[in-house]
Each structure stands twice: as C-alpha cells, then as structure tokens.
Amino acid sequence: MTPGAPPTAGSDSPVPPGAQPERTALAWRRTALAVAAGSLVAARVLEPWAGPPVWLLALAGLAAAVGVAWSGARRARVWALAVDDTHPDRGEPGAPTPGGAPLAVTAAVVGVLGAAALVVVLAHPSR
Amino acid sequence: MSADRTPTPPDRRFPRAVFARGSEPDGRFSLANERTFLAWVRTALALLAGGVALEALDLPVEPHLRLAAAVLLVVLGIVAPVQAWSGWTRTERALRERRPLPAPVLSGPLAVGVAVAGLLVLIGLLVR
Numbered sequence: 507m508t509p510g511a512p513p514t515a516g517s518d519s520p521v522p523p524g525a526q527p528e529r530t531a532l533a534w535r536r537t538a539l540a541v542a543a544g545s546l547v548a549a550r551v552l553e554p555w556a557g558p559p560v561w562l563l564a565l566a567g568l569a570a571a572v573g574v575a576w577s578g579a580r581r582a583r584v585w586a587l588a589v590d591d592t593h594p595d596r597g598e599p600g601a602p603t604p605g606g607a608p609l610a611v612t613a614a615v616v617g618v619l620g621a622a623a624l625v626v627v628l629a630h631p632s633r
Numbered sequence: 634m635s636a637d638r639t640p641t642p643p644d645r646r647f648p649r650a651v652f653a654r655g656s657e658p659d660g661r662f663s664l665a666n667e668r669t670f671l672a673w674v675r676t677a678l679a680l681l682a683g684g685v686a687l688e689a690l691d692l693p694v695e696p697h698l699r700l701a702a703a704v705l706l707v708v709l710g711i712v713a714p715v716q717a718w719s720g721w722t723r724t725e726r727a728l729r730e731r732r733p734l735p736a737p738v739l740s741g742p743l744a745v746g747v748a749v750a751g752l753l754v755l756i757g758l759l760v761r
Contacts, residue, residue, distance in 0.1 A: 533667070544682045547682050551689040552689050603660060609670055610647065619681060632696040
C-alpha cells in the first residue's frame with residue numbers, strides 16, 4: 507500500500523476483496539455484543555425497581571443478540587459469494603446480494619426497545 | 634460461460650422500492666452502507682442504555698433535569714433506528730442509480746441533543 511494513499515474500493519484496491527464482507531460480519535458481531543451488553547446493563551440497572559423479572563427480559567435480549575450474530579454470519583456468506591472474486595465457491599458473476607429484510611427487522615426491534623425504554627423512563631419514580 | 638445457462642431467477646429482495654431501481658452497485662459500497670446502518674443501530678442502543686441508566690441509577694442530579702436529559706437521550710435512541718433504515722434505503726437507492734449519496738439527516742440533531750443532555754446533567758449536578 508502506498509504510504510499516505512487512501513484505500514480505494516476499485517478493482518485494483520490494495521485492500522483484499524475478501525476483507526469487506528468480513529468487516530461487515532464483524533460489524534454485525536459488534537452489534538450483537540451491543541445488544542447483549544445493553545440488555546444486561548438495563549436489567550442490572552432496573553432490578554431495584556422492577557425486581558427479578560427483569561432478568562427474563564435480559565434473557566430475551568441475549569437471545570436477540572444471538573439472532574443478530576447469526577443473521578450477520580449468514581449474510582456474510584452470501585456477500586462473500588457476491589463480492590469476493592477469490593472465494594473458492596464464487597458463483598456466476600452477478601450472484602445476488604442479500605436483501606434488506608434483516609435490517610428492517612433489526613431497526614424495528616430497536617425502535618420497539620426504544621418505546622419500552624421511554625415507558626420505563628417515564629414510569630420510573632424520581633426522587 | 635455456456636450459451637444456454639439457466640435464466641436468472643426474478644429478484645425478490647426486500648424492499649422492492651430499493652432493489653427494483655437502478656443496477657447492482659459495487660458490492661463494497663453496499664457493504665459499507667450496511668456497516669453504517671449497524672453503526673446507527675449501535676448508537677441507538679447506547680442512547681437507550683444511557684437514558685435508562687440515567688433515570689434508574691441513584692445519581693445526585695436534580696430530578697427534573699435528570700428526567701429531561703433521560704427522555705432526550707431515549708427519544709434520540711428512538712429516532713436513531715429510523716435514521717438507520719431511512720439512511721440505508723436512500724443510500725442503497727443512490728448507489729444503484731449512481732447518484733450522489735444523501736447526507737445523514739440525524740447527525741446534526743444527534744450531536745446537539747447529546748450535548749444538551751450532557752449540559753442538563755451538568756447543571757443538575759451543580760444545582761442539587
């Protein structure tokens with residue numbers, strides 16, 4: 507890589523083509539970790555007020571985190587086939603890229619979590 | 634490539650409003666778009682966790698200011714996934730149609746909102 511030259515996305519990019527799907531898979535994993543961590547923090551912080559049932563919600567959050575990680579891993583395989591010229595299972599040029607359904611689901615779930623958080627914040631007694 | 638390859642199956646990717654338009658962009662740009670979406674999702678989670686923690690923890694902050702800051706953070710955390718999805722669809726469409734990419738609408742308000750929430754907490758700490 508030329509010192510000081512910014513990475514390009516063209517076909518002569520110094521960044522190996524397989525790196526981009528992997529970076530995206532890692533981003534999904536980071537998101538899964540954020541969901542897991544957020545669930546645990548929320549449960550821990552809300553337990554004095556709501557009692558032990560919060561840990562059921564934390565469990566649901568952890569399940570959601572697993573779902574996010576799994577969805578990301580599955581997408582990474584589809585992306586790799588669509589994008590990576592050096593992948594051994596490379597299909598025909600123009601192999602379809604994954605659609606946006608898991609993204610819509612993720613955004614919707616976070617939106618619902620946000621609504622729940624608003625209820626919690628407004629319902630929590632202030633001292 | 635054989636001359637009698639099987640025809641490509643019809644495109645059924647969701648949402649049609651994005652994939653029915655334009656043509657396949659460089660996959661690396663779409664991947665970058667997807668990572669941006671996920672970054673907004675993580676931002677939303679952090680805002681929600683921050684808002685909930687602010688209100689649920691016994692912090693020595695004036696209660697009304699603390700509640701205002703918490704609500705502000707949670708509201709930003711509710712709008713962030715809207716930005717995540719809206720930004721992703723608009724950007725993916727622009728990539729497919731080789732148009733300039735849209736700017737993220739929520740960036741400015743988010744920065745202002747977080748600063749205001751921080752200010753409210755700071756004042757609440759001093760006033761308490």
